[in-house]
Amino acid sequence: xxxxxxxxxxxxxxxxxxxxxxxxxxxxxxxxxxxxxxxxxxxxxxxxxxxxxxxxxxxxxxxxxxxxxxxxxxxxxxxxxxxxxxxxxxxxxxxxxxxxxxxxxxxxxxxxxxxxxxxxxxxxxxxxxxxxxxxxxxxxxxxxxxxxxxxxxxxxxxxxxxxxxxxxxxxxxxxxxxxxxxxxxxxxxxxxxxxxxxxxxxxxxxxxxxxxxxxxxxxxxxxxxxxxxxxxxxxxxxxxxxxxxxxxxxxxxxxxxx
Amino acid sequence: xxxxxxxxxxxxxxxxxxxxxxxxxxxxxxxxxxxxxxxxxxxxxxxxxxxxxxxxxxxxxxxxxxxxxxxxxxxxxxxxxxxxxxxxxxxxxxxxxxxxxxxxxxxxxxxxxxxxxxxxxxxxxxxxxxxxxxxxxxxxxxxxxxxxxxxxxxxxxxxxxxxxxxxxxxxxxxxxxxxxxxxxxxxxxxxxxxxxxxxxxxxxxxxxxxxxxxxxxxxxxxxxxxxxxxxxxxxxxxxxxxxxxxxxxxxxxxxxxxxxxxxxxxxxxxxxxxxxxxxxxxxxxxxxxxxxxxxxxxxxxxxxxxxxx
Numbered sequence: 173x174x175x176x177x178x179x180x181x182x183x184x185x186x187x188x189x190x191x192x193x194x195x196x197x198x199x200x201x202x203x204x205x206x207x208x209x210x211x212x213x214x215x216x217x218x219x220x221x222x223x224x225x226x227x228x229x230x231x232x233x234x235x236x237x238x239x240x241x242x243x244x245x246x247x248x249x250x251x252x253x254x255x256x257x258x259x260x261x262x263x264x265x266x267x268x269x270x271x272x273x274x275x276x277x278x279x280x281x282x283x284x285x286x287x288x289x290x291x292x293x294x295x296x297x298x299x300x301x302x303x304x305x306x307x308x309x310x311x312x313x314x315x316x317x318x319x320x321x322x323x324x325x326x327x328x329x330x331x332x333x334x335x336x337x338x339x340x341x342x343x344x345x346x347x348x349x350x351x352x353x354x355x356x357x358x359x360x361x362x363x364x365x366x367x368x369x370x371x372x373x374x375x376x377x378x379x380x381x382x383x384x385x386x387x388x389x390x391x392x393x394x395x396x397x398x399x400x401x402x403x404x405x406x407x408x409x410x411x412x413x414x415x416x417x418x419x420x421x422x423x424x425x426x427x428x429x430x
Numbered sequence: 431x432x433x434x435x436x437x438x439x440x441x442x443x444x445x446x447x448x449x450x451x452x453x454x455x456x457x458x459x460x461x462x463x464x465x466x467x468x469x470x471x472x473x474x475x476x477x478x479x480x481x482x483x484x485x486x487x488x489x490x491x492x493x494x495x496x497x498x499x500x501x502x503x504x505x506x507x508x509x510x511x512x513x514x515x516x517x518x519x520x521x522x523x524x525x526x527x528x529x530x531x532x533x534x535x536x537x538x539x540x541x542x543x544x545x546x547x548x549x550x551x552x553x554x555x556x557x558x559x560x561x562x563x564x565x566x567x568x569x570x571x572x573x574x575x576x577x578x579x580x581x582x583x584x585x586x587x588x589x590x591x592x593x594x595x596x597x598x599x600x601x602x603x604x605x606x607x608x609x610x611x612x613x614x615x616x617x618x619x620x621x622x623x624x625x626x627x628x629x630x631x632x633x634x635x636x637x638x639x640x641x642x643x644x645x646x647x648x649x650x651x652x653x654x655x656x657x658x659x660x661x662x663x664x665x666x667x668x669x670x671x672x673x674x675x676x677x678x679x680x681x682x683x684x685x686x687x688x689x690x691x692x693x694x695x696x697x698x699x700x701x702x703x704x705x706x707x708x709x710x711x712x713x714x715x716x717x718x719x720x721x722x723x724x725x726x727x728x729x730x731x732x733x734x735x736x737x738x739x
Contacts, residue, residue, distance in 0.1 A: 228615050254617035266612040268605045270672065278598075279605050283617040285598045289626070292597045293590060303598065346616060 181206040181381045187236035196222045197405045209382045211396035218402040220385045229253040259348030261339040269328030277310035280345025332359045353384040445685045446580040447642045452665030452677030454634035459671045461627040462607035464521045466659045468635040470528035473654035475639025480560040480649040494640045501636025509628040535651040559650025591674040670716020679717040
């Protein structure tokens with residue numbers, strides 16, 4: 173069991189999302205403690221991506237509230253939520269394909285870049301040193317992921333697995349306190365998935381909180397401190413992996429009932 | 431060389447002005463915005479300079495500054511108003527702005543008479559437009575003193591765009607063009623940077639319009655109709671929209687082509703149109719296509735060390 177902490181990093185409170193007549197999410201509540209890895213699972217169409225989009229500000233809430241570090245973030249614009257320290261990746265990889273791998277990661281570092289338009293145009297030292305710092309930080313991140321040799325390759329020329337990892341590097345460049353990963357292992361082979369697992373576990377050491385959607389059950393059960401199960405927009409189970417695995421509702425949702 | 435320049439000075443002037451206009455639409459296209467208000471801002475610049483120089487003795491350079499300042503002052507509120515729109519809707523809204531500018535220029539004197547008791551006062555002169563008095567340009571270092579400001583203006587704009595291209599600003603604008611949702615989740619204030627691109631583009635167009643005034647000399651509303659906006663778009667489309675070199679090539683080719691094809695007489699427009707059509711079909715990324723540059727580089731340089739892929 174995870175030790176109970178006074179204030180969770182992420183609080184989802186009675187969140188609902190209605191598309192026309194369809195209730196994509198209904199009265200979903202759960203907390204993610206600081207430094208935890210939380211797995212968000214459920215069959216297709218359960219509302220997992222909808223929820224992650226709402227946390228990152230890409231979709232409005234029909235009801236409820238989302239709090240980060242005790243502060244309301246639902247209703248803020250996506251870039252404001254990013255400023256508060258929420259980084260994310262996408263289910264269908266959304267890298268900037270025309271730009272190089274390095275440029276993609278530097279863009280993640282954008283909030284810490286300094287230098288006004290005028291300073292940049294006059295090539296003043298502040299904008300140049302800031303650019304240098306971002307470059308160094310981005311290269312360091314790529315090195316941790318073992319991808320520094322790909323720094324100058326156009327992002328769209330990369331293999332699928334590499335694109336996923338660059339997207340994670342880009343989100344990490346933001347320096348987030350909460351990282352949202354939407355099926356990061358999709359399309360990866362088992363070796364790549366193992367590598368990713370190890371990497372994500374190593375991130376937890378640096379007190380990063382991760383909310384991860386994944387269909388690879390082995391990976392979820394191995395990594396997560398906490399698993400939340402959604403089905404048809406409702407939360408049907410929540411708890412440590414071993415508890416959730418044996419929960420009758422969950423087995424029913426995944427395998428169907430007699 | 432000097433003889434070639436002096437014989438073709440009018441074409442060279444227009445090439446330079448069109449390069450500035452092509453660059454003005456490039457900055458918005460590079461941000462993923464299809465804005466067609468450039469002809470309108472060009473009109474604002476041209477009329478500002480024309481009115482200032484016919485109604486007062488204020489020097490041209492001040493008129494140019496005023497034109498650019500007016501472009502910025504108008505682009506800010508208009509940008510805030512229309513930049514929530516996307517794609518074709520933005521194109522239509524900005525086109526509408528261009529039409530409003532043209533209609534105001536056409537009926538400007540009626541507006542003036544609302545505020546002035548002097549019925550004789552004619553500033554805009556309706557469809558006939560404002561005619562600037564001809565002044566024989568003095569030649570400085572082989573170029574007329576009307577060409578120098580345009581040349582310097584183009585150099586300054588190229589410097590600005592090239593510097594931005596290699597800075598965080600260029601990267602951010604490119605990220606908005608490719609995926610503004612992904613950019614916003616990285617903390618990019620998309621509206622803010624779109625407005626920056628729109629205001630910059632509008633200011634460049636207003637300045638180009640101001641500089642064109644002494645060259646065209648007759649500033650009438652017909653100069654700034656829809657087709658002018660399409661011409662400006664064509665410079666960037668033919669040249670390429672991902673690098674600032676694109677609109678320079680596009681504007682140069684499209685402005686000089688009709689002159690170069692003059693020997694074809696009546697068939698000139700057909701061949702002109704055909705060349706544009708073929709280049710768009712076979713060079714969809716424009717004349718500044720990175721592939722062409724790559725090929726060019728390989729032809730002129732020795733193969734470098736193997737690239738790791």
